[in-house]
Amino acid sequence: MDTISVGILGATAYTGLELARILTRHAGVAISFVSSRSYAGQTLSAVFPELSGLCDQTLLSLDEAGKRDVDCLFSCLPHAVSAQYCTPFLKKGTRVIDLSADFRVKDPAVYKKWYEVDVCDLDALRRAAFGLPERYRDQIRTAPLTANPGCYPTSIMLPLVPLLQKHTLSMIIADSKSGVSGAGRALKLSSHFVEANENVTAYSIGHTHRHVSEIEQELSAAAGKPTTITFSPHLIPMSRGILSTIYFQAPLSAADCTAIVSDAYAEEPFARVRPTGVLPRISDVRGTNFCDIGFTGGESGQPLIAVSVIDNLLKGASGQAVQNMNIMFGFDERAGLC
Ligand SMILES: NC(=O)c1ccc[n+]([C@@H]2O[C@H](COP(=O)([O-])OP(=O)(O)OC[C@H]3O[C@@H](n4cnc5c(N)ncnc54)[C@H](OP(=O)(O)O)[C@@H]3O)[C@@H](O)[C@H]2O)c1
Numbered sequence: 001m002d003t004i005s006v007g008i009l010g011a012t013a014y015t016g017l018e019l020a021r022i023l024t025r026h027a028g029v030a031i032s033f034v035s036s037r038s039y040a041g042q043t044l045s046a047v048f049p050e051l052s053g054l055c056d057q058t059l060l061s062l063d064e065a066g067k068r069d070v071d072c073l074f075s076c077l078p079h080a081v082s083a084q085y086c087t088p089f090l091k092k093g094t095r096v097i098d099l100s101a102d103f104r105v106k107d108p109a110v111y112k113k114w115y116e117v118d119v120c121d122l123d124a125l126r127r128a129a130f131g132l133p134e135r136y137r138d139q140i141r142t143a144p145l146t147a148n149p150g151c152y153p154t155s156i157m158l159p160l161v162p163l164l165q166k167h168t169l170s171m172i173i174a175d176s177k178s179g180v181s182g183a184g185r186a187l188k189l190s191s192h193f194v195e196a197n198e199n200v201t202a203y204s205i206g207h208t209h210r211h212v213s214e215i216e217q218e219l220s221a222a223a224g225k226p227t228t229i230t231f232s233p234h235l236i237p238m239s240r241g242i243l244s245t246i247y248f249q250a251p252l253s254a255a256d257c258t259a260i261v262s263d264a265y266a267e268e269p270f271a272r273v274r275p276t277g278v279l280p281r282i283s284d285v286r287g288t289n290f291c292d293i294g295f296t297g298g299e300s301g302q303p304l305i306a307v308s309v310i311d312n313l314l315k316g317a318s319g320q321a322v323q324n325m326n327i328m329f330g331f332d333e334r335a336g337l338c
Helices: 014-024 062-066 082-091 108-115 122-127 133-142 151-164 211-223 254-264 314-328
Strands: 004-009 029-034 072-075 095-098 128-130 145-147 170-178 230-235 242-249 271-273 291-297 304-310
Touching: 004 014, 004 062, 004 082, 014 029, 014 314, 062 082, 072 082, 072 314, 082 095, 082 122, 095 314, 108 211, 122 128, 128 133, 133 151, 133 314, 145 314, 151 170, 151 211, 151 230, 151 242, 151 254, 151 291, 151 304, 151 314, 211 230, 254 271, 254 291, 254 304, 304 314
Parallel strands: 004 029, 004 072, 072 095, 095 145, 128 145, 170 230, 271 291
Antiparallel strands: 170 242, 242 304, 291 304
């Protein structure tokens, strides 16, 4: 396939930096433009000096970016902002990969309940593929728009979906820990060094975090019936990485879970399953697009336990976005990512 042109909205995001890093070494891609709200007129490498000599393009304003034509657009803008900038590109026929939550939740009423805004573009929402390649590769291949999943949801869906497709799981509880980059680059008190360092903070626990909406949507779709989750995220003093410990009841052993999920992901380039009882660590996947999964527990009526790890900025965001681009444009799925 020939080289494709791509644009990045919100290139000054942490996810934008990761995209630029990956795409500058992707042989099939030329970055046509990068854009920013606050840094328009500066070069991307002035904002992120590590990109010097790799991506020295001048950041366009979002309005200027909207006048450009590219084969593929990535949006790293926040939810409720992203969709309004993606829609004009979709109307021009550009294929779009949105890293925000704006096109992930299929039911507009559910999106409104959790995000407290209306869906901006119902037509685009209907045509969007949910960008979890291990589940929706065929839809992603031809979709005009791919809604890249959230980081916590990716870490929870990948171990559970193959199990739910075959068995009933109940009492699902996910306890997740995320590094501080999960909150983005914008200044906020909870991300300050003194607040986050040598500290662990539970937030939006139980059934209150917005990611519950897409997690329950996808677990229910896999199970073929409504499936709920208790989801408790925690902020930990690391720059990047997510570890999810997921408890559930099922008529299975940990070895059964290992066998089912290993079988489901036997051909997957970025999902790896450990032997039963061997649990992955964040350091095993940091800087990679892998999701590593291990199962344990289940003896004497105790819950089964899955542990999964991802790099939130890669398999949880920009790595998965490039994996989706590779699928959409017929590249080797590993291109730029290995
Ligand atoms: N961080 C993660 O681990 C992660 C994982 C999965 C998905 N996501 C999603 O990916 C997207 C980017 O996340 P991030 O953490 O990389 O974000 P971030 O570091 O906070 O950056 C956000 C970007 O959006 C721009 N922006 C913010 N508010 C804007 C507004 N009102 N109008 C126009 N532009 C605006 C910023 O522009 P300027 O800097 O130029 O002002 C910046 O480029 C979000 O939707 C997020 O939910 C993030």
